[in-house]
Amino acid sequence: MSSSGTAGRATTLSDVARRADVSIATASKALNGRFDVAPATRQRILAAAAELDFSPNPMAKGLSADRSGTVGILTGDLEGRFMIPILMGAENAFGTGRVNAFLCDARGDQIREQHHLKALLVRHVDGIIVVGPSTNPRPSLGQDIPVPVVYAYAPSEDPRDTSLTSDEVMGGRIQVEHLIACGRTRIAHISGDPTFAATQNRVQGIRQALDAAGLELVGPPLLSQWSEAWGRDAAAMLLERHPDIDAIACASDQIARGVLDTARDMGRRVPEDIAVIGYDNWDVLALNSRPQLSTIDANLEELGRLAAHQVFDAMDGTDTSAGSKNLPVRLVIRGSTIASR
Amino acid sequence: MSSSGTAGRATTLSDVARRADVSIATASKALNGRFDVAPATRQRILAAAAELDFSPNPMAKGLSADRSGTVGILTGDLEGRFMIPILMGAENAFGTGRVNAFLCDARGDQIREQHHLKALLVRHVDGIIVVGPSTNPRPSLGQDIPVPVVYAYAPSEDPRDTSLTSDEVMGGRIQVEHLIACGRTRIAHISGDPTFAATQNRVQGIRQALDAAGLELVGPPLLSQWSEAWGRDAAAMLLERHPDIDAIACASDQIARGVLDTARDMGRRVPEDIAVIGYDNWDVLALNSRPQLSTIDANLEELGRLAAHQVFDAMDGTDTSAGSKNLPVRLVIRGSTIASR
DNA sequence: TATTTCTACGAAAACGGTTTCGATAGTTTC
DNA sequence: GAAACTATCGAAACCGTTTTCGTAGAAATA
Numbered sequence: 001m002s003s004s005g006t007a008g009r010a011t012t013l014s015d016v017a018r019r020a021d022v023s024i025a026t027a028s029k030a031l032n033g034r035f036d037v038a039p040a041t042r043q044r045i046l047a048a049a050a051e052l053d054f055s056p057n058p059m060a061k062g063l064s065a066d067r068s069g070t071v072g073i074l075t076g077d078l079e080g081r082f083m084i085p086i087l088m089g090a091e092n093a094f095g096t097g098r099v100n101a102f103l104c105d106a107r108g109d110q111i112r113e114q115h116h117l118k119a120l121l122v123r124h125v126d127g128i129i130v131v132g133p134s135t136n137p138r139p140s141l142g143q144d145i146p147v148p149v150v151y152a153y154a155p156s157e158d159p160r161d162t163s164l165t166s167d168e169v170m171g172g173r174i175q176v177e178h179l180i181a182c183g184r185t186r187i188a189h190i191s192g193d194p195t196f197a198a199t200q201n202r203v204q205g206i207r208q209a210l211d212a213a214g215l216e217l218v219g220p221p222l223l224s225q226w227s228e229a230w231g232r233d234a235a236a237m238l239l240e241r242h243p244d245i246d247a248i249a250c251a252s253d254q255i256a257r258g259v260l261d262t263a264r265d266m267g268r269r270v271p272e273d274i275a276v277i278g279y280d281n282w283d284v285l286a287l288n289s290r291p292q293l294s295t296i297d298a299n300l301e302e303l304g305r306l307a308a309h310q311v312f313d314a315m316d317g318t319d320t321s322a323g324s325k326n327l328p329v330r331l332v333i334r335g336s337t338i339a340s341r
Numbered sequence: 342m343s344s345s346g347t348a349g350r351a352t353t354l355s356d357v358a359r360r361a362d363v364s365i366a367t368a369s370k371a372l373n374g375r376f377d378v379a380p381a382t383r384q385r386i387l388a389a390a391a392e393l394d395f396s397p398n399p400m401a402k403g404l405s406a407d408r409s410g411t412v413g414i415l416t417g418d419l420e421g422r423f424m425i426p427i428l429m430g431a432e433n434a435f436g437t438g439r440v441n442a443f444l445c446d447a448r449g450d451q452i453r454e455q456h457h458l459k460a461l462l463v464r465h466v467d468g469i470i471v472v473g474p475s476t477n478p479r480p481s482l483g484q485d486i487p488v489p490v491v492y493a494y495a496p497s498e499d500p501r502d503t504s505l506t507s508d509e510v511m512g513g514r515i516q517v518e519h520l521i522a523c524g525r526t527r528i529a530h531i532s533g534d535p536t537f538a539a540t541q542n543r544v545q546g547i548r549q550a551l552d553a554a555g556l557e558l559v560g561p562p563l564l565s566q567w568s569e570a571w572g573r574d575a576a577a578m579l580l581e582r583h584p585d586i587d588a589i590a591c592a593s594d595q596i597a598r599g600v601l602d603t604a605r606d607m608g609r610r611v612p613e614d615i616a617v618i619g620y621d622n623w624d625v626l627a628l629n630s631r632p633q634l635s636t637i638d639a640n641l642e643e644l645g646r647l648a649a650h651q652v653f654d655a656m657d658g659t660d661t662s663a664g665s666k667n668l669p670v671r672l673v674i675r676g677s678t679i680a681s682r
Numbered sequence: 683t684a685t686t687t688c689t690a691c692g693a694a695a696a697c698g699g700t701t702t703c704g705a706t707a708g709t710t711t712c
Numbered sequence: 713g714a715a716a717c718t719a720t721c722g723a724a725a726c727c728g729t730t731t732t733c734g735t736a737g738a739a740a741t742a
Binding site: 369 | 697698699700701702
Binding site for chain 4: 012024032062065
């Protein structure tokens with residue numbers, strides 16, 4: 001009812017044109033930086049637009065030009081802990097700019113994914129970010145999509161697609177490098193579901209670091225589930241079978257939390273007797289344990305940001321860096337590997 | 342490059358019209374269920390549309406009709422643990438339907454929020470869902486917004502707005518009712534940041550339940566932070582000062598986890614000696630503790646779903662149930678309050 | 683001065699739909 | 713058999729932009 005605010009018919013380009021006493025064609029050109037408009041006229045038009053608080057109707061814009069100013073974010077499963085930071089990074093990259101993001105959650109369902117994809121294309125999104133719940137490669141959406149597609153976290157199985165993923169091998173490697181730097185030599189590894197690519201890659205990285213130092217893993221890697229309970233059980237087995245280990249590299253903070261509990265139960269001090277390092281830097285878990293967890297941070301928000309920029313670049317034709325990229329991870333040192341002061 | 346797939350120019354209404362040998366006007370009417378088109382003709386047109394796999398261009402549609410088929414989801418801070426289920430519920434309600442959601446994360450910034458709001462309105466969204474990171478009331482977006490707005494989780498300060506929030510008082514109440522049903526009578530309460538509405542509301546609910554049973558809280562409610570560490574510290578204080586308590590109602594699963602740790606450290610058995618109940622049903626925490634946590638589930642996904650439907654109703658003019666609603670919460674019973682078999 | 687070249691601008695055609703309204707043909711009514 | 717309806721359809725305006733292309737006038741050239 002009040003006349004302030006955003007109510008009432010939105011001001012349109014022809015309003016601006018009328019006020020600046022030019023045709024809408026000229027107004028359009030002036031506002032878009034076309035060059036066949038006299039400087040004085042352009043000023044007049046810009047002023048008029050500013051006074052009327054004009055912003056062009058994206059739908060109308062999208063009809064003629066085929067840029068809609070939107071991108072689709074197609075997630076495999078929002079539930080996952082890893083989606084959120086990536087989402088945040090991406091959304092933030094669009095940020096205050098001209099483009100908005102459609103969020104589509106496929107809930108782990110292929111059919112729903114196809115449906116959402118269709119909807120996004122019908123809406124003429126300018127690009128698509130596909131973010132998967134794990135680092136396991138996922139089926140490609142196909143090559144016949146008329147807009148750029150970037151796969152985040154879960155890479156596409158098709159090498160022709162461009163994917164951004166986290167360097168899991170590096171993650172395993174710097175876990176162990178850190179443990180060695182802390183003077184540990186009898187190192188064991190507890191990880192999650194062996195069918196996960198992350199599991200295998202981290203084991204690989206861990207072996208690399210051990211090899212480089214002339215060391216060997218104590219016992220085989222213990223692979224089972226991504227749960228705290230498994231961390232407890234595995235640690236118990238480990239400490240019983242190899243009482244002399246002095247460090248455990250865990251493939252998730254959840255597992256590490258379990259390990260911490262078992263160590264405490266069995267009277268081993270962390271980090272004095274056993275150093276423990278986690279993976280994920282999930283603050284809820286890592287910051288509230290006793291002691292706080294040293295861990296690996298995959299920079300997921302940065303990954304999301306990069307995915308967004310990759311889409312931008314591809315949209316702008318700057319389709320340079322095709323192919324996939326493996327983003328470096330980061331070591332976070334806390335009390336579970338180094339006694340505080 | 343392949344000719345299958347979605348590539349190539351999208352099929353348009355005039356394609357359909359041509360194939361059905363009618364004008365685009367008639368085609369439009371047929372597809373939209375207008376009634377001045379002969380049954381036979383309509384069939385022909387529908388068939389043509391189906392064969393060509395036609396779907397109307399939402400932008401063109403949005404230009405004439407003023408329905409864009411989109412809604413905006415304006416979140417205060419994606420980081421929060423509570424946003425995600427709500428987001429999922431809402432997104433899923435739009436689901437396979439005709440409407441897609443713009444995701445906007447204000448990152449706790451008023452200015453960014455205004456900016457996003459502006460962008461959503463310029464895009465002519467048909468509705469807006471504002472989801473806040475806590476149950477604290479938040480400033481209204483104002484009354485002069487031309488589309489329906491629903492506030493989820495964090496209600497609007499303005500009673501004229503329609504808000505959907507979680508019944509925190511009920512949450513506190515059924516926590517204690519459950520503890521009492523388990524035979525506990527000496528009940529204490531550990532909660533989080535006292536400036537949170539949730540904190541106060543839950544205390545209120547707890548008092549209601551105790552009053553109804555003729556009981557009193559053991560000691561004052563301990564209010565400080567939403568962290569596991571605080572849960573540990575508070576529990577230690579509590580057990581020292583009141584060694585005879587037999588139950589602790591915690592205002593978050595994080596706090597409950599801390600309490601569990603302290604109980605174990607001090608040799609109290611859970612649930613035999615002390616029953617512990619959490620709040621949030623955050624599976625990562627609640628399912629991996631020893632024992633698993635009884636807790637309160639706020640049905641956040643349902644809340645998101647309802648918010649979406651509320652927007653739908655308001656869009657369709659079925660603007661019935663204005664005003665705010667307080668959604669019931671749900672008790673989840675696990676091992677921390679009842680010994681397993 | 684007459685011609686050519688620019689420059690700055692606007693008329694009009696898209697873009698892909700919806701909607702109003704008039705036209706046509708077939709039916710009914712008197 | 714003419715008038716009045718009714719049912720079905722299509723021409724055209726419109727939504728708010730962008731873009732092409734034509735043109736008037738000024739400036740440069742002959």
